[in-house]
Amino acid sequence: MFRPSPYEALQVLPPEERELSWKERLLLASGPLLSWYRREKRDLPWRENRDPYRIWISEIMLQQTRVEAVKPYFFRFFEHFPRISDLAAAPEEELLKCWEGLGYYSRARNIKKAAEILTEKYNGSFPESYGEILALPGIGSYTAGAIASIAFELPVPAVDGNVLRVLSRVTGSFDDILKQSTKKKMEALVSEVIQPGSAGDFNQALIETGAMICIPGGAPLCSQCPFFTVCAARSQGLTEKLPVKTPKKKRKIEEKTVLLLEYQDKIAIRKRREDGLLASLYEFVNVPGQLSAEEAGELLEQEVRPERLPEAKHIFSHVEWHMGGYFISLKEMPETLPGEESGPALFLTWEEIRKEYPVPNAFAVYKKYLDQRYGGEEE
DNA sequence: AAGTCGGGGGA
């Protein structure tokens, strides 16, 4: 007579073959993970100490931004704003100039707002509770968790894209990591296994694993991974399938014509509106559509000879600018300038603009042209 | 839940 083994009857495998639960996987690996991190971690500027101000700024700069891109900005930032109170006192434009080229400029504006709150409400230092940190502008669940755990050793999760990728592979999860429900699940997992006393290192170790071992857009370096023995994706050959991410939408394309208007050796720029793309930054005069030299000339209502400039393409997250351009020397100052809402234009020397006014890199081709025409950085 | 918000580096 057939009798199922106890394991079959219970629908479980014997311990050595049984699938581990997500919690067992994470708990078993946490020791090796911490040892690996403390041995192998990169020497990064924001890891010199646990000053919450430095941790904060680094975490904001690192949002959707690579480590190598952040480094020069990180150093320069603290030369300009050594203390939080310097940040609160500085004009927003000075902060934006310091942020020029880094992208996602609302981060800079939110830093200033938060600095004002820290200065006024918290006496220029950081609150030491997760909720109060989370309430600051520009700080969401990830950044709050990072600051709270790294600077203050609070046992809270800090789940970013790296951690989502690592955890989806280690636990063998097919949940779409772009969904916020998945992020919440993963935060709950980390909350259950994070060790008080090493929360900062634990979170950073997960992040470091994602950045160095369980890398995006390539085969993970499983042989070096602290999760090697417990990783579901590795043991089941699923590292190619995980993590699951839904495809993105296509970008819209916008045609523009950039006009470098010169009047008595000065160039026209104007401030962009305070909301939307590249908010509050400065730009060269431009109009929608690709204009011919004749059409461009007619906009100025005076006798001009537009010189054709190189075309340029700039890709943002969700929109693409295809730009043509003209350099136009004006004989007289026009009443109004062409452009969408035609805010008041400023005529300034290129030297002044380059030093003082934040002009985003979307205009890099035209900035470079002016560098050559008027002399910019020495070659 | 879906859109918006930069820029650059690597496949």
Place this chain on the structure above:
DNA sequence: TCCCCAGACTT
């Protein structure tokens, strides 16, 4: 080309 990066905020 396309993808993705130590995400947050608005709608």
